[in-house]
Amino acid sequence: MAANPENLKTPLLGRPISSNDQSKPVLLRVFVALALYLGVGTICFVLVRSQLEGKKTNDIVDALYFCVVTMSTVGYGDLVPATTLAKLLSCLFVFTGEAMVVLVLSNAVDNIVEKNENLVARVFHLRDKVTPAELLKEVKTNKTKYKFLMVLFFLVLLMSSGTLFLKFHEGMSTIDAFYCVCATITTLGYGDESFVTAKGRMFGVFWILSSTICLAQFFYCLTELYSERRQRYLLKRVLGRKLTFADIEAADLDNDNVVSVAEFIILKLKEMEKITNEDVTLLMDCFKNLDVDKSGTLTTADIINTV
Structure with a gap:
């Protein structure tokens, strides 16, 4: 292996295969942890379903939906704990959920975005003949920029899909649907607009998790991009200044x-x-x-x- 380093490279970008292999266990652990959290949470809140007050549809769907709304700290208020036991369970799951979002799910988003950075680089060079080595160099040089663009694309896609779903399936006006989307992804969750049907809440389970995490990644990437540009400006100024x-x-x-x-x-x-x-x-x-x-x-x- 040491004598033939090319054997460790992918044919497209020349990246070590081990980096891709390492991302698979990370994603697997993320999905296992998320499945355990949502599974245990759903079972717990199904058992105490009579202790939840608000708009109810299907017991299992409502319990899963309540877990996600609690985990993402959206807190619409359409389902709320009404007894001491339900309130204590909610407190436990909100802290556990926040830790999972920060420590686990963000890693999964990073892996997904990094895998698509070369795709963004290719889009910017559709008319140019770029070799795999040049493309790899381009991705490394503008890594933060491409990551920011990828997250921005996913954020716009998620906001658009959420708005359309709320408009055509939940019966909201365009403004109300967009307003609900913004209140959700920022975890503001006023509660005056929310998912009220069983199918809507099933959609919300996946959409709320994806959109809230994506927005957090967007602001992180925006800060990282600003910091990197500031560092580049500072580097250019320092290297261009004459010595005294x-x-x-x-x-x-x-x-x-x-x-x-x-x-x-x-x-x-x-x-x-x-x-x-x-x-x-x-x-x-x-x-x-x-x-x-x-x-x-x-x-x-x-x-x-x-x-």
Whole structure:
């Protein structure tokens, strides 16, 4: 395997096969965890169905729907716990559900988006003859941008499908349907508009989970894109700025009136806000402790003496 690294590559992008293989167990664990959560929650709320107040349709559908509405923190208010036991169960499932959304389901969304980044890159280069190696480089360079576009596409698709479903199946006007979609995906959940039919709630089980997570991913990607662009601007400004005598003096950490490559790199890293003076001080103190013979360099003798 070491002698033939190409055997580990995919024919399209040259990516290691192991990265795809690793995503399968992650997705499997996500679906198993979600199935267990929804299964246990549905059973619990079916057993206490008489202790829930509100608009009811089918016992199993209502219990599953209530789990998802609780898990996503939408909380329409069309089904509410009315007894001490039901309220305690709701408290338990809302905390468990939030943890699952943050720690588990987001990983699944990331995997799905990353698998489609090369598709977005191909769309941007339909008229260009791009080799697999060039496409891989393009994806790596604009990874955050393509991820943002993919999440935006899914978000628009989910909002459109939700609006159409509420309009034609739940009988809402276009404005009310769009209003309900926005109140749902932001987990605002006023409760004046919600899914009221059994089929609508079955649709809502999948749609609410997908849309609320997708919106959270959208804002995360938006923040990541802004941060990356700011870093690129800062990098361009730092590398394009001319050195001054003050820079030479600040970069000369060992006070020998000469700036080495390492000192120049440290200076630029500090300007790019990658490291701070405190970081440099801590690392220099660590180096001095390891440099037993005080030669200014680390040798095998220093390592032996510190053992």
